[in-house]
Amino acid sequence: MNSLQSISRGAVSSWRTQSNGQRLLRFFLGATWVYAGWVKASDPGFLTAGAPTYIGSQLGAFAQSSPLGPFLNHGVEHAILVGIFVMLSEFAIGFATLLNVAPTSAAFGGFAMATGLWLSSSFHTSPYFLASDSAYAILWLAYLLHMIGKRKMPSVNIERRGVIRTGAIGAIAVLASFAGRAFPKAAAASSSAKSTSKGAKGQIIKLADLPIGGSFNFIHSTQGIPAILFRSKVGVFAYSAICTHQGCTVSYDKGSKQIICPCHGAAYDPAHGAKVLGGPTNTPLGSVKVKVSGAWVVEA
Numbered sequence: 610m611n612s613l614q615s616i617s618r619g620a621v622s623s624w625r626t627q628s629n630g631q632r633l634l635r636f637f638l639g640a641t642w643v644y645a646g647w648v649k650a651s652d653p654g655f656l657t658a659g660a661p662t663y664i665g666s667q668l669g670a671f672a673q674s675s676p677l678g679p680f681l682n683h684g685v686e687h688a689i690l691v692g693i694f695v696m697l698s699e700f701a702i703g704f705a706t707l708l709n710v711a712p713t714s715a716a717f718g719g720f721a722m723a724t725g726l727w728l729s730s731s732f733h734t735s736p737y738f739l740a741s742d743s744a745y746a747i748l749w750l751a752y753l754l755h756m757i758g759k760r761k762m763p764s765v766n767i768e769r770r771g772v773i774r775t776g777a778i779g780a781i782a783v784l785a786s787f788a789g790r791a792f793p794k795a796a797a798a799s800s801s802a803k804s805t806s807k808g809a810k811g812q813i814i815k816l817a818d819l820p821i822g823g824s825f826n827f828i829h830s831t832q833g834i835p836a837i838l839f840r841s842k843v844g845v846f847a848y849s850a851i852c853t854h855q856g857c858t859v860s861y862d863k864g865s866k867q868i869i870c871p872c873h874g875a876a877y878d879p880a881h882g883a884k885v886l887g888g889p890t891n892t893p894l895g896s897v898k899v900k901v902s903g904a905w906v907v908e909a
């Protein structure tokens with residue numbers, strides 16, 4: 610019997626022997642982790658420096674307020690590797706949970722990952738129940754404890770067939786990642802204006818390159834954060850592009866004239882102080898001081 614047959618038989622029998630409550634929990638967690646991997650694999654910006662959803666920007670934003678800040682700052686230096694590791698881990702944990710391959714290890718991996726996300730991105734979310742990461746950590750822990758409770762002693766399966774099955778899950782995770790790259794979703798909106806010349810430190814864009822009603826994405830030269838510059842009839846203004854919910858990088862959607870967060874759908878109104886129009890946050894985007902100096906828009 611080859612490893613795929615072995616996996617499918619083991620998966621079918623495991624689903625049969627579980628209670629409805631266990632099946633629901635297992636399906637929800639497994640499918641959510643596979644979907645989380647797919648969202649990253651199919652996002653052309655996730656591993657592309659400078660894109661609104663770039664993993665390095667997310668890590669840098671998380672580092673500003675997370676208790677894991679120094680660790681995350683180190684991760685920014687190796688952002689591509691961190692992103693690939695996270696994406697493959699999500700696929701592997703999700704498929705292993707759905708297919709019952711090393712399920713205890715997969716549940717522990719899910720618990721560790723959700724706890725890491727909670728400490729990284731939503732540690733300061735208030736009230737705490739708006740942070741889904743903490744809820745996922747508890748769901749994984751409950752599933753893990755249930756499986757451990759059914760055993761006399763927790764053990765790790767290191768027999769040859771177990772190693773082959775685990776290797777097959779790794780191969781499925783890699784294939785799923787390539788499949789995501791083959792079916793990319795539309796890239797997040799970027800600047801409507803294009804800079805025609807590179808300025809000195811603190812110079813953002815030539816005023817002539819930013820039409821009234823236009824926007825321009827830039828990285829603040831001293832704070833190192835992504836930001837979005839706007840020009841209206843009355844002048845120029847800018848906001849931090851770090852979502853006030855869990856720190857994802859937001860982008861301006863020209864169609865709706867809103868700043869949108871790709872992670873959980875927060876929407877902000879750039880024409881009114883970036884106040885919140887919807888989504889899981891009540892805090893407007895931070896303001897970034899800019900002004901016109903000669904021919905340039907500069908950081909103030």
Ligand code: FES
Nearest residue numbers: 852854855870873
């Ligand atoms: S990070 Fe959750 S809505 Fe932006």
